[in-house]
Amino acid sequence: MIQPYTPDVSLKGKLRRRLARLTHRRPARLDLDRPVVSFTFDDIPASAAHAGAQALEKHGARGTFYVCAGLFGRDGHMGRFANAAEISALIHQGHEVAGHTLDHVDCHRTAPAALEADLDANDLALRGLGAAPLHFAYPYGEVSPRAKKQLGARYASLRGVHKALVHDGGDRNQLPGVGIEGPDGEALTRAWIDRAVAERAWLILYTHDVRETPSPWGCTPDALDRLIDHARTAGCDIRTVGEVLAA
Structure with a gap:
């Protein structure tokens, strides 16, 4: 059974993550005719x-799934993780499969050589299923200037967990993300969708398990359905991360 991991929540850790936002930036060039929402999933229960x-x-839409191949089929605090066949099915259904390290490691705490080996193994496993893992999400949202530089050299985008919208010039190496999680997750996410509409911006959402009794990091299927419907009704395009950046 895979147990929850506690990232660095100290003042030093918070300052490190904020400092990383100022370093190794790579601007995203966006010219949005309409607000856009990307629905993404981490770890992939x-x-x-x-x-x-x-x-x-x-709703005729597709999502971005940030996958750790080392978790395939294992049990964890968010239920069983998807196996290789289930990830392959996502690819065949037109969803985007992206990287999240092999073993869900903390990119800040992992030595550069060990992190590179982990990323190589995960990317190889995903390519073997037919994916092109061009994009990445930091496990736990843990990032440092050193890790950001190393990962930015490998991937077309890197997503974190700090809450914000993406406008033209936003940092591809530390894209923000808003979590659909917790008892207030649906209401908070709905408000972020409305903000994206008002500012004609890109909103990246993320969650983990999607089930009737979700973990603190997940949501229910009905809540997810309502949010997708709200985004559509509000006039948002729903695209994968790769589709937005490629456009």
Whole structure:
């Protein structure tokens, strides 16, 4: 059983993550005709690969799934993680599969050589399933200037967990993300969608498990369905991370 991990929540850790936002920046060039929302999933519990993907497909949309191949089929605090066959099915259904390290490691605490080996192994596993892992999300949102520089040399974008919208010139190496999680997750996410509409900006959402009794890091299928519907009704395009940046 994989247990929860506690990232650095000290003042030093918070300052490090803020400092990283000022370093090794790579601007995203956006020319949005309409507000855009990307629905993304981290770690990929099996419930996200099924209920999460199905909610998007119901609305004719696709999501970005940040995958750790080292977790395939294992049990954890968010339920069973998806296996290789389930990730392969996501690819065939048109979803985007991206990197999240092999073993869900803290990119700040992992030595550069060990991190590079972990990334190589994960990317190789995902390519073997037919994915092109061009994008990446920092596990736990843990980032430092050194890790950001190393990862920025490998991937077309890197997503964190600090809450903000993305406008033209936003940093591809530390994209913000808003979590659909916790008891107030749906209401808070709805407010962020409305902000994206008002500012004609890009909003990146993330969650983990998608089930009737979610973990503190997940949401219910009904909540996800309502949020997708709200984004559509509010006039947002729903695109994968790669689609937004490629455009």
